[in-house]
Amino acid sequence: MVGDKKGKKLLVIGAFLLPSLLSMALFNLLPILISAVVSLTDWDMLGKPKFVGLLNYINVFTEEKSYIAIFNIFKFLIGYIPLVLGLGLLFATLLNRNIKGAKVFRGMFFIPVITSWVAVSIIWKWLLNGNTGIINYVLSLVGVQGPVWLSDFFWAMPAIIMASVWKDVGFVTIILLSGLADISNDYYEAAKIDGANTINQFFKITLPLLTPTIYFILVISLINCFQLFDQVMVMTGGGPAGSTSTMVEQIFKNAFKNYRMGFAAAQSWILFSIIFIITLVMNKLQKRWVNYEDK
Amino acid sequence: MLKKTLVLALAIIMVLSLVVGCSKDVAETTEPQSGQPAEVAKEPVTIKFMQYTASGSQEETLKAMIDKFMELNEDIKVEYEVLAWADYYTKLNAAIAGNAAPDVFEVGYENFATYAAKDVIKDMNSAIANDGEFKENVFKKLAYDAFKYNGKQYGLPEGYSAVVLFYNKDLFDKNSVAYPNESWTWKEELEAAQKLTDEKNGIWGTYAPFQFWEFYKTIAQNGGSIWSSDNKSVTINSQANIDALQWMIDKSLKYGVSPKLNDDTFSQPDADLNAFKDGKLAMLRTGIWNFGRFADADFEWDIALEPGNTQKAHHFFADALVVSKDTKKEEAAWRFMKFMTSDPYAVSLRIEKGWSVPAIADEKVMASYYELDKPASRKVVNETLDSLVLPPVGPIPERWNEITGAVGEELEKAKLGRITAKEALENAAKRLQGLIK
Numbered sequence: 001m002v003g004d005k006k007g008k009k010l011l012v013i014g015a016f017l018l019p020s021l022l023s024m025a026l027f028n029l030l031p032i033l034i035s036a037v038v039s040l041t042d043w044d045m046l047g048k049p050k051f052v053g054l055l056n057y058i059n060v061f062t063e064e065k066s067y068i069a070i071f072n073i074f075k076f077l078i079g080y081i082p083l084v085l086g087l088g089l090l091f092a093t094l095l096n097r098n099i100k101g102a103k104v105f106r107g108m109f110f111i112p113v114i115t116s117w118v119a120v121s122i123i124w125k126w127l128l129n130g131n132t133g134i135i136n137y138v139l140s141l142v143g144v145q146g147p148v149w150l151s152d153f154f155w156a157m158p159a160i161i162m163a164s165v166w167k168d169v170g171f172v173t174i175i176l177l178s179g180l181a182d183i184s185n186d187y188y189e190a191a192k193i194d195g196a197n198t199i200n201q202f203f204k205i206t207l208p209l210l211t212p213t214i215y216f217i218l219v220i221s222l223i224n225c226f227q228l229f230d231q232v233m234v235m236t237g238g239g240p241a242g243s244t245s246t247m248v249e250q251i252f253k254n255a256f257k258n259y260r261m262g263f264a265a266a267q268s269w270i271l272f273s274i275i276f277i278i279t280l281v282m283n284k285l286q287k288r289w290v291n292y293e294d295k
Numbered sequence: 296m297l298k299k300t301l302v303l304a305l306a307i308i309m310v311l312s313l314v315v316g317c318s319k320d321v322a323e324t325t326e327p328q329s330g331q332p333a334e335v336a337k338e339p340v341t342i343k344f345m346q347y348t349a350s351g352s353q354e355e356t357l358k359a360m361i362d363k364f365m366e367l368n369e370d371i372k373v374e375y376e377v378l379a380w381a382d383y384y385t386k387l388n389a390a391i392a393g394n395a396a397p398d399v400f401e402v403g404y405e406n407f408a409t410y411a412a413k414d415v416i417k418d419m420n421s422a423i424a425n426d427g428e429f430k431e432n433v434f435k436k437l438a439y440d441a442f443k444y445n446g447k448q449y450g451l452p453e454g455y456s457a458v459v460l461f462y463n464k465d466l467f468d469k470n471s472v473a474y475p476n477e478s479w480t481w482k483e484e485l486e487a488a489q490k491l492t493d494e495k496n497g498i499w500g501t502y503a504p505f506q507f508w509e510f511y512k513t514i515a516q517n518g519g520s521i522w523s524s525d526n527k528s529v530t531i532n533s534q535a536n537i538d539a540l541q542w543m544i545d546k547s548l549k550y551g552v553s554p555k556l557n558d559d560t561f562s563q564p565d566a567d568l569n570a571f572k573d574g575k576l577a578m579l580r581t582g583i584w585n586f587g588r589f590a591d592a593d594f595e596w597d598i599a600l601e602p603g604n605t606q607k608a609h610h611f612f613a614d615a616l617v618v619s620k621d622t623k624k625e626e627a628a629w630r631f632m633k634f635m636t637s638d639p640y641a642v643s644l645r646i647e648k649g650w651s652v653p654a655i656a657d658e659k660v661m662a663s664y665y666e667l668d669k670p671a672s673r674k675v676v677n678e679t680l681d682s683l684v685l686p687p688v689g690p691i692p693e694r695w696n697e698i699t700g701a702v703g704e705e706l707e708k709a710k711l712g713r714i715t716a717k718e719a720l721e722n723a724a725k726r727l728q729g730l731i732k
Contacts (some may be wrong), residue, residue: 044693045392046413130559151557153711240557241708256385258696 017278039265049262059199066267069247072157075223076246080159084221085214087165088172093206095173096180106177117167121234124163125150128235148234153243160231160244166232168224172217179213180206211290220281226275247271322687340627344375346401347383348453348651352587355649362510364634371627377490388453391415399628402450404441404613404685408692411444414708416617417716418447422629433637438678439653442615450615451636454651457679458512458582458610459669462603464595466491466577468499475578475677480517481542484578488552491577500552501578502567505543505710506701508610508686515608515684516601520703521727522689529731531702532717532724535619538602540709541716548712554618556710564648571596582612583676590669597670601677611683613654652676690731701726 039056041049049267060066070139091109095102112120130148139146149159187205229248232238238245238253247267255264349357361373376397378386384406390396402410410416417596423429431439434452435528442450460475465472472487490501503509511521522528530536534635547553554561561567571579573591580601589596600656601609616632631714635641639660646664655661665673688695709719 044413045388046410046415130557132560148559150558151527151559151562151711153713240712241713242704253700256389258700259388260697 019225029108034057034263035268038262039269042264043261044259045261052262056263057270059263060270061268065245065250067241067246068242069245069250072242072244072246073226073228075157076161076164076228077222079158080164081218081221082227083165084160084168084172085217087169088217089210091169091173092176092180093202095177106174109173111170112167112171113174115167117230118234120167120202124159124166124231128163129282151240153240156236156240156244162233163231163235164228169222172221176210176213177219179210183209208291212292215282215286215290219279222278222282223275224278226271226278298624303461308340308663321614339370339372339374340624341374342399342622342624342627342631343397344373344399344631345383345397346375346385346616347378347380348401348507348584349377350379350383351588352584353648353650356644356650359595360635360644363592363640364631364638367626367634368630371631374632391619392399394621396621397560398619398622398624399616400619401453401614402617403693404611404615405688405695407450407615407617408444408688409695410617411449412693415620416449417620417622418444418449419451419618419629422625423448426629426633429633432656435656437653438613441613441685451632452613452615452654453636454645454653455611456582456584456651457612457614457676457683458580459598459600459675459679461571461579461581461585461589461596461598463574463577464597466574466594474597475599475602477600477607480600481602481604483549484545484602485552488546488578489550492552494551498575498577499554499570502561502570502576503543503546503580505556505565505706507699510540510543510610510702510706511687512601512684513543516603516606517542518605521687521698526690529631529727531727532720535605537720539619540706540720542604544709544716561722571601579696582610582647584651586670590649597672598675599672600675603682608684609682611678611680611685614651632727689727694730697730698727701730 038049039051042052042055043049095105095109127133128149129145130136130151133146133149135149136146149155171183185207187209188201191201191205199246227248228246229252232244232249233252234245236244238249248271251264251267251271254260254267344361355375361375365371365373387397387400392576396415423431431448438452438455438633439448440450442452462475464474467487470490472490474649475484479659484501490500492498492500494618503513507670514520514531514536517535517539518531519533519539521531523530544556547556548658561570567576567579568581568585570576571581572589574592574594582599591679598661600607610694616635618628619634622628636653637655642660644652645653646660646667649667652664653660665677667673687698689698691698705719705723705726708714708722709716
């Protein structure tokens with residue numbers, strides 16, 4: 001009798017889950033499987049797919065552009081991660097105090113996060129315009145001749161880093177704030193009694209106890225870095241001369257501009273493997289520097 | 296108990312709605328048999344139509360043409376979709392891959408061969424044979440034959456376009472420089488541009504975009520080409536081509552008669568057209584589809600043949616309507632494409648609105664094109680046909696997008712000064728050789 005009741009319950013649960021499970025299978029799982037099959041073929045969308053084995057994967061590794069994309073990701077990452085973490089930490093500690101209007105500021109910091117990337121990119125494109133942009137105007141006031149940001153081989157990536165940090169720092173700040181809220185006040189009181197100053201408190205208490213949160217942000221940010229696409233597509237389209245070309249940008253171009261579906265699918269799977277491996281490595285390394293309070 | 300039944304019923308409805316939702320499109324409208332006259336009471340046949348050349352400024356014209364067609368053919372309903380050029384082929388190919396191809400769609404000459412070679416469009420020979428009224432000589436032979444593949448006719452040409460030299464007469468008068476004429480070469484253009492450039496006021500002597508399309512025409516003006524004349528080998532790295540690319544760079548870098556190559560404003564879409572309309576460009580190479588855009592400019596302007604170096608060369612862009620291989624409405628599609636390309640109503644509207652030059656052989660019809668007043672030298676459009684260069688699809692028309700992508704990337708490196716013109720074309724040659732292997 002009990003089993004029967006349980007079975008009925010499961011049936012009801014299943015019935016309710018079925019629509020979302022079905023749509024997940026249809027729109028997530030199935031395309032993932034299909035892309036694995038497509039990655040083994042030569043397919044231009046118009047003709048019939050032709051089985052080519054692992055040729056696409058080999059070609060990804062022999063194409064110079066693949067390495068340029070990875071190189072560009074590292075260029076991005078080196079600027080983006082320290083900046084977004086550093087600024088996030090700064091803002092989080094500032095907002096963590098009981099100052100007037102802290103809630104308003106938290107809201108303000110979060111506005112860029114919920115704004116669409118396309119809108120943000122278009123605004124930044126205006127700001128960064130070499131001739132008429134506000135950024136170069138402000139620079140000219142202090143006597144600096146600003147570069148033609150988005151059309152300059154060197155400066156295009158720093159410009160994209162700037163826009164990305166501006167948009168993402170609010171997210172990082174909010175996550176760090178929740179991490180800060182978790183740290184018990186007892187530690188600080190004890191430290192004060194022992195005579196530790198604010199700087200010592202930050203490096204000896206706040207930072208170590210924030211490491212789980214920082215670890216989370218690092219993993220999420222790294223994944224985002226490797227998936228860098230929206231801002232690049234709108235702001236530079238991968239240019240000038242490939243200096244902001246990224247992996248996802250190449251996947252998009254190969255699939256929908258060059259109609260090399262198989263090749264693009266292979267690139268996607270390689271991107272997935274890279275992200276997977278990096279996350280695994282980070283997971284292994286976290287034991288060395290992440291402190292969990294209850295251990 | 297009631298609650299449980301309700302829950303189950305809800306769950307079942309949800310599942311059912313999914314199943315039903317997926318199978319809604321199965322019903323197909325049937326086409327009237329060609330033998331019997333179409334009954335008016337019958338459901339009209341709906342054909343789907345996708346195109347891009349109306350995008351931007353001719354949507355109204357297109358709508359007027361389609362409305363007229365549906366008025367004359369009550370048994371056919373046309374559902375159309377206009378897409379921007381940048382997204383058009385992506386969307387079209389996705390539709391074809393998903394077995395949802397529009398019945399009739401537009402293709403440019405440079406992409407036409409791909410669709411014919413991949414066997415996704417229908418050859419219209421049987422439709423032509425069944426149609427007693429149709430005569431192929433209503434079309435200009437050159438444009439009509441451009442849409443033959445393996446001797447079969449696949450498309451009907453809507454019209455063609457060219458790129459010419461637009462010039463601001465007021466700026467020429469002000470600096471007492473003689474107007475461009477057909478004897479001009481790059482040398483005369485440069486001399487005039489040097490006199491016309493006024494960098495302080497942001498006025499440039501001459502401007503041409505820096506991209507693949509401009510490149511393949513410019514090298515032709517210097518006697519070069521991307522492929523050998525038998526289409527078997529790559530000739531993009533010839534000395535003539537290196538010189539031509541250098542000329543494209545030098546106009547800005549060495550002579551300063553064109554905006555800086557990394558100028559942010561000029562890299563925006565349509566920036567050159569806006570600059571010309573604002574009187575900031577004395578000479579501009581751009582398409583005749585912009586006649587309408589400049590019609591209300593507050594200065595006098597005209598067009599001329601483009602100056603070449605060792606020879607003349609002009610772009611030739613032709614677009615045609617083709618029919619999807621899988622369509623079940625061939626007869627309706629045929630009537631529609633015939634109307635859009637050669638019916639007097641559509642043709643004269645195309646002329647009147649300055650959309651493109653219809654590919655019609657009848658000189659009387661074409662006369663009305665040349666009679667329109669602005670620009671005065673409309674005849675030039677016809678003269679470009681004597682020195683036309685087709686898009687260089689070479690031996691691999693089906694890989695056109697990769698040709699433009701590969702060469703375009705190398706050109707951009709040269710434009711930014713990352714590599715020399717010679718290095719850029721050597722790289723491009725290597726990449727093209729990789730493509731034809």
